[in-house]
Amino acid sequence: MRAIYFSLAFLLLSLNIQAQFKYGARTQISMGTSSGATVQLTSVSPVEVIDLTYKGDNAGYGAGGFIYADNALLFFMTEFLFQKSSSNFELSSDIVDLKRSRSTRNFTRKTNSVVIPVAAGLKFNNFKFGVGPLFKFTTSTNNDIDNLDYITVSDNDYNGGFQFLIGYSFADKLHIDLKREVSYSSATDGILYRNSPIELDQSTQKISLNIGVLF
Numbered sequence: 053m054r055a056i057y058f059s060l061a062f063l064l065l066s067l068n069i070q071a072q073f074k075y076g077a078r079t080q081i082s083m084g085t086s087s088g089a090t091v092q093l094t095s096v097s098p099v100e101v102i103d104l105t106y107k108g109d110n111a112g113y114g115a116g117g118f119i120y121a122d123n124a125l126l127f128f129m130t131e132f133l134f135q136k137s138s139s140n141f142e143l144s145s146d147i148v149d150l151k152r153s154r155s156t157r158n159f160t161r162k163t164n165s166v167v168i169p170v171a172a173g174l175k176f177n178n179f180k181f182g183v184g185p186l187f188k189f190t191t192s193t194n195n196d197i198d199n200l201d202y203i204t205v206s207d208n209d210y211n212g213g214f215q216f217l218i219g220y221s222f223a224d225k226l227h228i229d230l231k232r233e234v235s236y237s238s239a240t241d242g243i244l245y246r247n248s249p250i251e252l253d254q255s256t257q258k259i260s261l262n263i264g265v266l267f
Contacts, residue, residue, distance in 0.1 A: 074266045076227075078118040078131055082260035084109025084139075086239065089254035093245045100202070105142040106239040106254055110160075112137035114167065118264050120227065127180050128172045131262075135188075138162045139239060139256065143203070159197040161205055161243070165190045169231075171217050182217040186233060193242065204244045212236045219262075227264040233257065 086108055093102040114135035121128050144156040166189045173182025188211040195205045213236055219229035240252040 073119050073121045076118055076120065076264050076266035078116050078133065078262060078264040080112075080114040080133060080135070080260050080262045082112045082114070082137070082233075082258045084111075084256065084258045086254060086257045089239070089252055091240070091250060091252045093250065095202075095246060100145070102143055102145045102245075104240070104243075104245075104250060104252070105144070106252060107140040107142055107158075109256060109258060110138045110140065112258070118227075120264075120266060122175055122180075125175055126172070127175050127182065129182070130170045131168065131264075133167045133169075135165050135167045136163070137165070141240075141243075143200075157200075159195055161193060161195045163190055164192045169215055169233075171215060173217070178221050180217070180219045180221070180229075182219075184215055184217075186213045186215050188213065188235075202246050204247070206242050206244065211241065225266050227262075227266070229262040229264075231260045231262060233260060 086106070088105055088107050090103050090105040093104055094100060112135060114133040116131060116133035118129060118131040139161050140158065141161070142156060142158050146155055167186060168189075169184065169186040171182040171184035173180060173184075190209055190211070193205060197203055197205060214234050216232040217229050219227060221227045235256040237255060238250075238252050239254050239256050240250040243250050
């Protein structure tokens with residue numbers, strides 16, 4: 053809900069720019085910056101005590117298009133990106149059988165999604181500084197956690213977040229932006245332990261380098 057309010061505010065701001073909207077192609081490379089976090093999973097029947105650790109995100113990438121408008125002081129930009137990302141987890145226990153000789157097991161969740169960031173802010177010559185919401189719609193998820201029936205991974209269809217942006221434009225054609233992106237959702241959203249959601253107090257965060265060319 054907060055993301056929707058932010059979007060409306062930025063869209064209203066864009067109406068005050070009174071400039072022609074331009075279109076272009078966009079690509080993105082990202083790197084996860086979240087610190088690791090652990091949650092303990094317990095069951096009475098059967099008796100289980102398992103530590104699930106979120107170990108962070110791998111490098112991701114995306115490609116798509118963007119819309120941009122500005123005037124002497126303000127800018128507005130929205131993107132439409134097809135994005136690939138992955139997150140790493142570790143299961144550890146001295147009690148339950150993790151299907152290995154050791155009591156630890158790692159798995160990775162890979163996600164394909166459509167991401168729509170919306171940003172607006174201030175311009176100083178060729179520099180721009182902005183903030184805004186982002187909307188992530190998952191299209192598919194896969195993982196390598198075979199043979200563990202008590203841990204399941206499902207699609208988390210929607211995930212909202214927020215972004216901070218510092219950018220520079222060359223000749224009003226080439227746009228290079230560095231972003232800090234923070235998710236509103238937990239890193240374990242969509243991961244279930246015995247059909248119950250796992251609550252981990254850690255969101256996914258990343259920095260991304262974004263390059264766009266206006267037509």
